[in-house]
Amino acid sequence: MGLRERKKRQTRRAIADAALRLFTERGYEETTIADIAEAADVSPRTFFSYFPSKEDVVFAEIDERLAEVREGVARRPAGETPLQSMRRIVFEMIDAIAAAHGEYGAIQVQLILERPSLQARALKRMNDTEQHVVERLTELSPDIDEVDAIVIAGALVGGMKAVITHCRAQGYDPEATRNAVDRALAIVEHGLGSVPALTHPVP
Amino acid sequence: MGLRERKKRQTRRAIADAALRLFTERGYEETTIADIAEAADVSPRTFFSYFPSKEDVVFAEIDERLAEVREGVARRPAGETPLQSMRRIVFEMIDAIAAAHGEYGAIQVQLILERPSLQARALKRMNDTEQHVVERLTELSPDIDEVDAIVIAGALVGGMKAVITHCRAQGYDPEATRNAVDRALAIVEHGLGSVPALTHPVP
DNA sequence: TAAAACTTTGCAACGCCTGCAAAGTCGCAG
DNA sequence: CTGCGACTTTGCAGGCGTTGCAAAGTTTTA
Numbered sequence: 001m002g003l004r005e006r007k008k009r010q011t012r013r014a015i016a017d018a019a020l021r022l023f024t025e026r027g028y029e030e031t032t033i034a035d036i037a038e039a040a041d042v043s044p045r046t047f048f049s050y051f052p053s054k055e056d057v058v059f060a061e062i063d064e065r066l067a068e069v070r071e072g073v074a075r076r077p078a079g080e081t082p083l084q085s086m087r088r089i090v091f092e093m094i095d096a097i098a099a100a101h102g103e104y105g106a107i108q109v110q111l112i113l114e115r116p117s118l119q120a121r122a123l124k125r126m127n128d129t130e131q132h133v134v135e136r137l138t139e140l141s142p143d144i145d146e147v148d149a150i151v152i153a154g155a156l157v158g159g160m161k162a163v164i165t166h167c168r169a170q171g172y173d174p175e176a177t178r179n180a181v182d183r184a185l186a187i188v189e190h191g192l193g194s195v196p197a198l199t200h201p202v203p
Numbered sequence: 204m205g206l207r208e209r210k211k212r213q214t215r216r217a218i219a220d221a222a223l224r225l226f227t228e229r230g231y232e233e234t235t236i237a238d239i240a241e242a243a244d245v246s247p248r249t250f251f252s253y254f255p256s257k258e259d260v261v262f263a264e265i266d267e268r269l270a271e272v273r274e275g276v277a278r279r280p281a282g283e284t285p286l287q288s289m290r291r292i293v294f295e296m297i298d299a300i301a302a303a304h305g306e307y308g309a310i311q312v313q314l315i316l317e318r319p320s321l322q323a324r325a326l327k328r329m330n331d332t333e334q335h336v337v338e339r340l341t342e343l344s345p346d347i348d349e350v351d352a353i354v355i356a357g358a359l360v361g362g363m364k365a366v367i368t369h370c371r372a373q374g375y376d377p378e379a380t381r382n383a384v385d386r387a388l389a390i391v392e393h394g395l396g397s398v399p400a401l402t403h404p405v406p
Numbered sequence: 407t408a409a410a411a412c413t414t415t416g417c418a419a420c421g422c423c424t425g426c427a428a429a430g431t432c433g434c435a436g
Numbered sequence: 437c438t439g440c441g442a443c444t445t446t447g448c449a450g451g452c453g454t455t456g457c458a459a460a461g462t463t464t465t466a
Binding site for chain 2: 443444445446447448
Binding site: 205206207210235236237248251255256257 | 420421422423424431432433
């Protein structure tokens with residue numbers, strides 16, 4: 001890897017670190033691009049050649065992990081049913097997101113949960129990976145109906161998003177989170193009709 | 204209703220109409236707040252006492268319909284199972300969104316599908332109504348496990364969002380949309396395990 | 407070592423959004 | 437109907453995110 005590329009990587013990291021640190025110290029909207037640039041020792045203009053917006057810097061690490069998962073997802077044990085593959089992918093993603101809990105993991109989560117605009121962007125990312133799940137799904141079972149694949153991906157990602165967000169917001173430990181996700185997967189697999197509370201009438 | 208309130212309603216509508224019209228004519232980012240204000244015959248500053256941001260004006264009508272649905276959802280025939288109630292609510296929402304297809308309905312959809320930032324905000328709205336579904340669900344079956352309710356809402360809303368978005372993007376007519384939604388509901392109710400394509404292994 | 411390719415920087419500008427205080431409008435009590 | 441209090445509109449000034457452009461600086465290649 002050449003010097004040029006090494007420097008870019010380094011600068012990117014410097015900017016992201018400075019940003020997260022300042023967000024932690026003074027808060028998100030109290031930190032300006034100029035502040036971040038100064039702390040990272042680059043010009044304000046340079047910030048934007050590394051991140052398209054101030055909001056994106058919050059997702060820098062998450063995006064990296066997500067990209068890794070997408071690479072790894074291609075490796076698939078033979079003989080798996082698509083459902084089993086999906087289950088495996090879900091757990092890989094969860095582990096990846098948990099691994100994103102580096103120095104600033106907790107801060108990122110808190111920032112996202114607190115700012116509506118960051119939440120919106122997080123949801124957009126979810127939606128984009130949902131698209132990816134659809135592709136993966138039609139790849140695994142080429143004969144599947146398109147609308148079916150779309151619904152399945154939507155329900156799967158939607159259900160997972162809901163549990164994980166809840167676990168994050170409630171500060172569940174990894175163990176408890178895993179259990180909750182497992183339960184969530186069961187519900188989505190067996191259907192809402194399998195939940196007793198939903199199927200008997202209420203007065 | 205006093206003159207004051209009538210005027211406010213009128214101004215709000217004037218702003219929204221002017222905005223949508225200009226977005227249609229020149230495009231979203233090519234239209235400035237100043238343009239909208241001028242077309243609606245108010246000062247630019249006034250725009251922001253009616254809508255918190257430029258993006259929100261795109262959702263003005265959708266938000267109104269959604270609020271109506273939330274009102275109406277309270278009326279519930281006795282003896283329904285929670286699952287039946289949910290099914291009913293889903294169709295009410297779909298009809299409401301279809302009804303939002305006023306003069307500018309198609310434009311709104313197109314704008315949202317084309318701009319990532321608007322898409323993000325649309326997803327945030329989905330997420331907010333998901334919260335509402337959780338509340339509704341725990342109201343209907345008070346004994347339900349909290350995490351279960353969250354997962355169910357997530358899967359339901361996620362699945363519906365996915366189909367509806369797809370139908371919108373593909374320009375399905377109302378009939379076809381309804382069929383697709385019906386099928387989607389069946390999948391979510393009976394579980395991903397009920398889809399044959401997912402349960403037999405692939406080589 | 408010089409040219410080519412790429413990166414950083416400063417500058418100027420646009421447009422969204424906000425706080426504030428002055429001016430205008432409406433509703434109501436006397 | 438008149439004047440006072442409540443509410444709405446407006447203009448102004450300014451902060452901030454974001455972008456395009458061209459000059460200056462750095463790394464790679466020939």
